[in-house]
Amino acid sequence: MTGANEAWESLMKAYSVLMKQFNAEDVWGDLTMREYDVLYQLSKCDGPLRMTELNRHVLLSQPALSRMVERLVDRGLVERCPDPGDRRGVRLSLTPAGRDTQRQIGRPHARSVTRALSVLTPEELDQLAAITGKLSQSEE
Template sequence: MAGEARYEELMRQFSAFGAVKRELGRILPSDCPSGSTAVLTLLSRHGDMRMSKLAELLVVDMSVTSRHVAHLAERGWIERSPDPADKRSRIVRLTPAGWSQIDELSRRTTRLLEERLRDWSDDEVDQLTRLMQRLRSSFDDCRTTAHRPPQPPAEPPAPPPAPPALDQTTRTPANT
């Protein structure tokens, strides 16, 4: 039961983390909601990519990705171009204005985190970063294995051992 209580407390902390995310969301420009920010951030980290890859990284449906991309393209922060390898697909890339927007978003979030975590030591911030990366990695592992088809065993399982032979003789007590 001690393990269960530990995970219940972890769930309470995840719920409380929602307040942190909401506050981070409040510092975003009104024309750059969190979904758009996620697209810009992924493009800045991973470079140009197909819309399908972007949807995969966002872990959302392609229609949601398309709405985010359209919103950002209207503002001139990204551009879409045909994929030379497959003209039906689109490659998405940041524009210079998009890079400027990323810089502004980074400045805003950095200032807020510095303000809120000013009484944390560098080691504590580093530890939180490592633990959050590890948590994310654990969930990424679950997501990729959930979609993977079951793999056949390397070798067929060994047959179960045969039950011991029953002694068919009946014994009666000896008269002594």
């Protein structure tokens, strides 16, 4: 019988341990993990993403994300063009170079993830995905 706080602490610990492990791997080239995360989130959606929408998927403040995107644009990995339907907004998408970089990093990283989670049975993977999915959907 586990309390909610023990479960949350255990989740945080796992996150922290695995994040450090992944960060130590030599697969990130000249990107940080956070920058890769932005490229990855963009790679998942084929259509262009709005800044605000992207910000929902990334653990960064709005200004920090704004500047990170600016840097990625400067480096030719992300394209930023005005949203025709809302002139306040911006549409973000990967450039070919950005997509390429994402894939090049994503492949070995995905292998690391598989290796790190290989201690879990298929049933446990299912349960983990189901439970954490429930958690992120529960924001009202």
